[in-house]
Amino acid sequence: MNYLSVEQISKSFGERTLFKDISFGINKDQKIGFVAKNGTGKTSLLHIVAGLDTPDNGQVISRKGITISFLPQEPDLDPTLSIEETIFSSGNKILQIIAAYEKALLHMEDQEAYQKAFDAMEAAQAWDFETQYKQILFKLKLDDLSRKVNLLSGGQKKRLALAVLLLNNPDLVILDEPTNHLDLEMIEWLEEYFKKENLTLFMVTHDRYFLENVCNEIVELEDGQLYSYKGNYAYYLENKDARMAAQASETAKAKQLYKKELEWMRRQPKARTTKSKSRIDDFFEIKERAHKRRNDHQVQLEINMERLGSKILEFHNVGKSYGDLTLLNKFEYVFKTGERIGIIGKNGTGKTTFLNIMTGALPPDTGKVIVGDTVKFGYYTQKGIHIKEGQKVIEVIKEFGDFIPLKKGRTISAGQLLERFLFDRKKQYDYVEKLSGGERKRLYLCTVFIQNPNFLILDEPTNDLDVVTLNVLENFLLDFPGCLVVVSHDRYFMDKIVDHLFVFKGDAIVEDFPGNYSDFRTYEGDINSAFAKADAAKNTTAAIEVSEPKKSWKEKQHTGKLSYQEQKEHTKLEREIAQLERDKIEKEKEFLNPDLTQDQITEASKELEKIITDIDTKEERWFELSAKMEE
Incomplete structure (x- = not known):
């Protein structure tokens, strides 16, 4: 089912053309990531699709009856309202019914008003929505509903704007950099929410994991043309490389043909036949293809850096x-x-x-x-x-x-x-x-x-x-x-x-x-899994341990079946492995020195090999003790 069609739209500012004759469609359940270079009009296009701006030419046609919500990079919120007032002023009728019901709860002495609010909740079947509403506020960490918008941080304002958008349950969601100002925990929650919910999305984001895990289509605007890739970010990268290689091959062939036709053009007399005129027209078309340049300027930074001393x-x-x-x-x-x-x-x-x-x-x-x-x-x-x-x-x-x-x-x-x-x-x-x-x-x-x-x-x-x-x-x-x-x-x-x-x-x-970050998330997942196993085995004792703040990976309290000496050894191994990993990185950097002699390279190789062997030995013992701890 088509939700929205963009037909031959163009947009310019003065002499600067952002895009021209752009056409595409957005269908139900599509989750589209829009990719383009800065300055090519991504935000302008989103505003046009959301109905907040008009194109110079062309039109945007949306399906009758669908609701469209737009999340800008910088939320436009009334600074005088509280979080709760902002949510309830969004125009959502069910939210207004919930607001009236919660107000009635504060004045139970007015039984008539309470009954009226209760009946309205029943008629609108708003009970489930109220639960969802509270869950979203909890997940987005919007706890103090009385807090004024002007006192919120940039991240809190973004979370509030997200809450309003999600609670309005739109058919089509348009997002401009939804992860900006959000911390990693919020980004990962939002990513999971968009993955599992049956939402139709059209978004611009620089977060490539977000594109990878949420989107099922990538649309790229490049050199004024749209290219669609029916897959996630990894699929887009793979197929873009293939397209670029094909274009490079086509350009190379066009250059060869251009050289041949150029020689013919130079041999032609001024008086031209109809047949030669046709070939001349073809020549100019070939010339245009042959001189087409990919505007991929790779930044090559070779800035001269002053050497760092031993004390940094x-x-x-x-x-x-x-x-x-x-x-x-x-x-x-x-x-x-x-x-x-x-x-x-x-x-x-x-x-x-x-x-x-x-x-x-x-x-x-x-x-x-x-x-x-x-x-x-x-x-x-x-x-x-x-x-x-x-x-x-x-x-x-x-x-x-x-x-x-x-x-x-x-x-x-x-x-x-x-x-x-x-x-x-x-x-x-x-x-x-x-x-x-x-x-x-x-x-x-x-x-x-x-x-x-x-x-x-x-x-x-x-x-x-x-x-x-x-x-x-x-x-x-x-x-x-x-x-x-x-x-x-x-x-x-x-x-x-x-x-x-x-x-x-x-x-x-x-x-x-x-x-790096993925290593850390994997480690945290392993720790959480270990806590879950302990919880099942030890019931109340483990529950108390899980409720405590998670300690540093270097400071975990090891229990299980380890003796006191083994616990000390386990902790010591963690410190030694971490130091060896740092030593390994430092030793590998020595090979980047172009002035190393062959003897120095040989000696450094032996030292690196010893470090790697030590890491393997200590890790093997660490895993042995860890397994014993979980028995």
């Missing part, structure tokens, strides 16, 4: 509190060369505060932070780029210099650097205020990188970036030789670029986990 960044007994809220308590850590740390945790657990303490933007309450003399921070914050009225894109970069130093003594001009960040010559002379949100983020990243940092700190760098730019950013960060600390809710991004995590659990608990 050290935290010694660092504490930070805001009133009764303690974010850090006696935190200790010494950063090593090439560290790649991802930071995860719920909103409000202190992630951004931690970054600000790292850079000196915020002093700790207790303890001290020591920064090495050679450290040069590059700090990308959530605030984004400061826009000066009337400033052009090229002028932003030229504030840092007309030329940027690269490796091997080479330089690159500000304009060339912008081209590598996917800003063509025409775009460089656009005013910054005209850029899309994603383009501004890309420009901001450019201003951070060109300052030649050797310690990168990125706070939610993936928000508003398109999939193409994300791949470019990931490739750069994989090659970046300095230290890297990233706060991100993009699980795909984190899995690709970090090798261990700081998990902010709240109450000043920061867990150092040796692995």
Whole structure:
């Protein structure tokens, strides 16, 4: 069943054409992810499909009687209302009946009003909906219904807007970056909700795991054309590569034919027959195909990075509190060369505060932070780029210099650097205020990188970036030789670029986990499974243990059938394995040194082999003790 049809729509702003003659349909139960580069009009297209804007040409036809709900990137909520008032003012008739019933419950002395509200609940069969309503609010952690919207954080506002949308139970849901401002727990809940519910979705998101796990179709807008892939994100990547290879082959053939036809054209006299005129027309068509260029500009960042010394960044007994809220308590850590740390945790657990303490933007309450003399921070914050009225894109970069130093003594001009960040010559002379949100983020990243940092700190760098730019950013960060600390809710991004995590659990608990995000989720799943088994075996005793806060992976209390000495050995093995994993990473990095002699390579290989053997031996003993513990 077709819900909505987009027919030959176009949209321009002045001389800038976002898209032209776009057509597609949305059918019941489809879950479509829309993919395109920043600045090509993704948000504009969503607004047109949702009926919030009109196209310059063409039309959008929706099926009569269907309801369409739209979730924008930044929710538009009345700041004077409370959470409860916002939900009940959404226009949903059943919600209004529930609101009247809950109000009547507060004034039971008015039996007539209570009976009227009760009868209305019965007539509308609103009891099940009330249960669903409360479940959604609980899952979205909207507990204090009296809290005013103007006091909510960005993540809380996004959750409230989601609650309103889901409770309205629309036929078609249109989402613009639904995971922005949500923490990982909320993202995973929303992902599961969309997977299991019979909803029809049309969304733009940079979260590739979300595309992978929720969508059953990917639609890509590229060079003004739409390409549809009947599958999830992995299917899209595979088939896009095949399409690109086919296009490259076709272009190569067209070039060969063009050369042949060009020779013929040059031999032709001025007087042309009808037959030759037809061939001339064909020539120009071949020429157009032969000169078609894929506009895939790959950002090739070769920024010259100053070498880091032996002392980089050290935290010694660092504490930070805001009133009764303690974010850090006696935190200790010494950063090593090439560290790649991802930071995860719920909103409000202190992630951004931690970054600000790292850079000196915020002093700790207790303890001290020591920064090495050679450290040069590059700090990308959530605030984004400061826009000066009337400033052009090229002028932003030229504030840092007309030329940027690269490796091997080479330089690159500000304009060339912008081209590598996917800003063509025409775009460089656009005013910054005209850029899309994603383009501004890309420009901001450019201003951070060109300052030649050797310690990168990125706070939610993936928000508003398109999939193409994300791949470019990931490739750069994989090659970046300095230290890297990233706060991100993009699980795909984190899995690709970090090798261990700081998990902010709240109450000043920061867990150092040796692995990426997927490793951590697997570990947590194993722990939860172990707790479940213990619960079944031990009943009330295990129930008490599960209710306690989960301890660090290094501090778990081991019981079972282990002796006291075996428990000590089990804990010690965990510490030793974690250290060996770090030693392995450091040893592998030595092979990147191009100046190593053959003898040094041989010696390093032997040392690496010994580390790997030690890891295998200790892991085998750890599993042996773990199995005994669960008997």
